[in-house]
Amino acid sequence: MPRPPPETRAVPRCDGDAEKLLEIVRRTVVELRPQAAEGLQVTLHSVLDRDLGVDSLTRVELWSRIEHEFGVRLPENLFASADTPTDILRVLHSRHGDEAVHPLSSSNSSETLIATGQTPDAARTLIEVLDWHVRQQPQHLHVRLLGESDQQEDISYGALHQGALAVAAGLQRSGLHAGQTVALMLPTGRDFLQGFFGILLAGGVPVPIYPPLRLSQIEDHLRRQAGILRNAEAKVLITVTQAKLLARLLQPQVPSLTRIASVAELTGEGGECVTPPRKPDDIAFLQYTSGSTGQPKGVMVSHANLLANLRAMGRALKVGPQDVFVSWLPMYHDMGLIGAWLGSLYYGYSLMLMSPLAFLARPARWLWAIDRFRGTLSAAPNFAYELCLNKLADGDLEGLDLSSWRLAFNGAEPVSPQTLQRFAERFARYGLAPTALAPVYGLAEATLGVAFPPLDRGPLIDRVQRDAFQARGNALPVEADASATLRFVSSGRPLPGHQIRIVDGSGIELPERSEGHLQFRGPSTSAGYYRNPEETRRVLRDGWFDSLDFAYMAGGEVYLTGRAKDLIIRAGRNIYPYDVEAAVGNLPGLRKGCIAVFGSPEPATGTERLVVLAESYEKDAAARQQLQQEVNRIVFDLTGVAPDDIVLAPPHSVLKTSSGKLRRAASRELYERGEVGRPHLAVWRQLLRLVLQALRGHFGRSWQTCRAALYATYIWLLFWLVTPLTWLVVAILPRQRWCRSFTRTASRLFLRLAGVPFSVTGLERLPSSSVSVLAANHASYLDGVILSAALPPQFSFVAKRELAGQWIAGRFLRKLGARFVERFDLQRSAADTEPLAEALQAGQPLVFFPEGTFTREPGLRTFHMGAFVLAARAGVPLLPVAICGTRKVLRDGQWYPRHGAIHVNVCPPLLADGPDWMEAIKLRDATIAMLLEHLDESERAQRPG
Structure with a gap:
């Protein structure tokens, strides 16, 4: 009979046994994952594997400690069936003759909640x-509303x-x-x-x-x-x-x-x-992405989406009841509604809330509220930080103390590196820590947050070659003093449990430092737009949501570069150009259909400006001034913000396609070059230059796409030629060593024919006369092929047991002498260590992938303890093996191999000081540290834990 979910089961009373049990669990988990010790919450409802990362061998150690410290012998079926400490505590009480269970008291004080x-x-x-x-x-x-006076x-x-x-x-x-x-x-x-x-x-x-x-x-x-x-x-x-x-x-x-x-x-x-x-999948609220478009899009945010996003953001930011959020953000905007209010509701921290108009009228009120209430969290779009820089005199800030402000989020519109630098420099004298500024990325379609930077790191600004980026979309890094550069701000890494990828126009994932369309997925991702299936189908495919933003990845972090659509974000509001163009085009004196509205960065600050470029035959100065005033009034009434620049240009200044569609991007470039209305530069010459630039960029990107597609096709043809022949020969050969030697030769041949630059270092470190254990990072389906090509043929791979039941893969692996272990049956998984220990004693060296699996995300996953426990108990050396480059060549979920170099480095051997659990943990930690030293930039992006 299936058991009810944890939240509906009776909970044993929270007595001394419960406290003792939770302390044992916490101590064991901290030993396993010391980097997660800070902020670790172990409760009676914590799920052992999902929330605490307890694998089968860790359960063995945990069970041993519980039985020893409580003086009991736990039933064997509890080893696999226990999901939470509550399940164990219930059995402990029954063993003590106390079968009564009582719900936890609801009289806990707020102080107790804050403390725990x-x-x-x-x-x-x-x-x-x-x-x-x-x-x-x-x-x-819960909330303190800050009114006037x-x-x-x-x-x-x-x-x-x-x-x-x-x-x-x-x-x-x-x-x-x-x-x-x-x-x-x-x-x-x-x-x-x-x-x-x-x-x-x-x-x-x-x-x-x-x-x-x-x-x-x-x-x-x-x-x-x-x-x-x-x-x-x-x-x-x-x-x-x-x-x-x-x-x-x-x-x-x-x-x-x-x-x-x-x-x-x-x-x-x-x-x-x-x-x-x-129910969790019911819609919690609709978040409309625009209030001024004729076809509004209402993002469906479910309760499950919302709670998943709040929990992921809280885990990334380590927020808790001790925090204080100071906000003036409007409640109809997702950053104010979810980030400030609903975040405070979930985590129990206090929210100091003021009106957006109070901030706009007196920006200093925001900063002084942080000072007065010792705010630790606050958020704003980039324009708000600029407003504080430009509108506040030193006299307005005398005595200001911002030392409590630990996270100053900057999001909801393009983040300017100049703004970050200037704000950090000016407000450092008022106690603002340089690590407090946190550029973030999010959007309503992801509920709110998508990517956050690491804590205590501060802003990370990437400098890239201008020409390479504009022509080919390659974000090639350059030194700080190089000329002709562009600067982009990192928005950090995907939230826990969420993923980001960058794809080209065909949906093919791009390698690092290549600009493309940013897509995301995860439990926070919306199911789409309310009563708008066409738009939903356009942006949501195979679980990936197209953000309609351009970006690139570098070192596991995402850098936003522009907007795929013509959406303009000004003062925290979404402005769609076509609504403004239609309204302004009705003015007498302007050429209807010849108005372009676009965003253009302010050269000094990088803040996006709202520009209206309109064609007019009017020559009289007074009449032109009147036209500009009318344009200003209409735009303000329609969007709530005034345009930053209104340009009345002569006819044919607004560029169009041959079919008559506006070319806003090309018109913006004309504006930014200062060539709008220049009589000596004919429109046809402007058009010709823009066409040539577009053709050059299009040709470069098209050639890259074509070349990548041809290479991928060749690789798969090669794979289906080499693989069946290898399988057939291995199936025929009578000796295991011959099978391994032939597989090694076939793997090397495959890599050579594929044109993959492949190198191996450190083979001399492999013991020639003694048995050993190898522990390799796992990033791609290619890893097995790579290790087969790199290592001598005496090693036996440890593989997941479900492969043993497959006729093709299972037969092949058995011929190679692979050892199989269970991943899902906890009792059998723990029992599988005994045959592996016997293999080591018999002189069979083993190769493990301690992560157990791989994902498309960079970085190491949590390491299972099997390889390290075996090496410690057997007293044999363990050699970390760093595989670099396979994730770039063939990423998980992307059957589109790309050309790239692969390197394998066999690291120096490690030896445990003893056979016990703590020595196995030290061996694991030393392995992780050594692998991180030898992995490339992208694979060092994350550390297990």
Whole structure:
């Protein structure tokens, strides 16, 4: 009979036995993974293999310690069946004659939660997260709203829950059913927080949309929101009281909209709320990527997506209840909604929340709030850091202390290396640590976070050759003092459990330092866009989501280089050029259809500017000034930001294709060269130059793609020629040594015919007269072929047992003398060590891949203990073997081999000082350290743990 999931099973009381058991588990895990000791949380619900990395041999050691320290003998079936410490504790209590089980007390104080770092790990939905805090610490401060004149309003978890229940009751009285959408157009404040959770508790799906900057613009603003409301099929619109009258004008345009109400109205109607059950895969909310496009895209964020992203970000950033987040970010934006608010909700740290308008009016308030409340976390787009640099005088900052600010996230728009450098230099005198600045990458389609930099590292800026990058997309590194360079900022590495890859236009993965389309996947990845299957199919294929951004990878980190689409991000807002172009094109005096809107970096700061390039026949100076004012008004009304530059150009300045489509990128280049409107430079010459540049770049990239495709085809033809012949000969040969020698020769021949530069060093370190164990890193399907070609034929490979049952692979490996071990049956996996120990005693050297498997991500995976325990107990030398280059040649999940050099280095032998568990762990750690020394840049990107 299947057991219920951990969160639904009864939990033994948290007594001295529980504390003792958790300490044994923690001590064993820390010995296994010392680098994970800081911030390690071992609870009664921790899953031994998934959360703590306990493999079969580690279980053997753990079981031995538990039995010794508790003086019991645990049942054999518990070895394989126990998922969590709770399962072990239940058996320990029964062995002591105490079979009674009791749930953990819910009276833990907030101080206890902070001390132990408890989080709602068993929660499956956002509603369960709030319920957990209401049970554990209802009176604890959750959000402090910072109003004008230093006014403060505190909201506890219990108060948030009570207010949300009142909103939910009002929504259900309005006829809201489970799964229906409710638009939330409210400024930052208590009403937004209670309204958002009220929608969830009522069973609805919140749709945050941004409120108008000024009430005088609300009619135009609401008209622009009609596209979102129609796409979302919103049942109710929750907004401010002042907007209700004008909002009713939308109802004829949005057939689904049945009610427009304020939070006060909903909460004043009384009644009770019955929260319908919600599942992890249900939509938690819709995040619309634009509020000004005629075809809005609503990203479907499920509860599972949201919790996976919060947990991955928390693990990467080591956040906890002791942190304090200071935020002015708008709640309709994913960085403010998820990163600031819902992150604080999950991890229990306090959120100091102010209005975005408060920051824009007085940027110093943000920094002084960090000082006053000893903020440890805060985030902003690049423009906000620029605003602080340009608008704040030294007198505004006298006495400022930013020493508590440990992570200053910079995201949501292109990150400028100049901004990072200037901000770090100026605010160092106010206590800001240089390692605090953290450029990050995320987008709504990934829930929020995709890549974060390592902690305590600070910004990493890559300098590359300008010509090579612009012509061929090759990010070739150069020295800091080189000329003609480009600088890109690292956004860090993928979040734990998530992946990033860079592909070309055909979806083929590119090697490191090659620019292409950034794609990502993982448990945080959205299922797509709400009621927009065509757009979903365009960007989501085989589990990979196309970010529509350009980037390259280097050293395991991602560098954003540009936007694949013409999307402009200005002051934290997404602006789609075609909406602005259509609106501006209706102005008399401008040539309709001859307006180009694009983003262009500010040369001094790198901040993206909004540029409007419009053709006009108008020559009169006063009339041209009037036109510019009208353009400025229309753009501001449509997007909420004013254009940085309005260029009225003569006819034929805006470049187009032969079919009449705008060429925004080419027009931007013309603008950036300062050649717009130059009478001495004819349009046909501009067009010819741009065409030649495009052809040169296209030819270079096309030739690279063609050459790579031809090489891949050749490799597979060669593989299917050599492999069957090798298998047939090995099947016929009568002696194992002959089989191994022939396989070695065939592997070397394959590499030679494939044109793979292949080299081996350190073979002289292999013991000639004694048995040994080899431990190699595992990065690709090629690793077995490479070691067959590199090593003498006396070694026996240790392979996973499921291969033994395959007729082709199993027969081949058995002829070569491979030894098979179980990966999934824990009892059998532990038992498999005995035959391996006997093989060593009989003089058979063994080759292990301690990672057990490989992935497409760079770096080492967690090492299993088998090779090290065997080497320590047998007292034989263990030699680390570093394989470099195979992941670049054939990456996991990419059946598209690429040309590249492969090198194998047999490292100096290591010998354990004794046969016990701790010596085996030391042997493993020494192996990892030695491999990291010999692996290339990309493979050193991650360390197991």
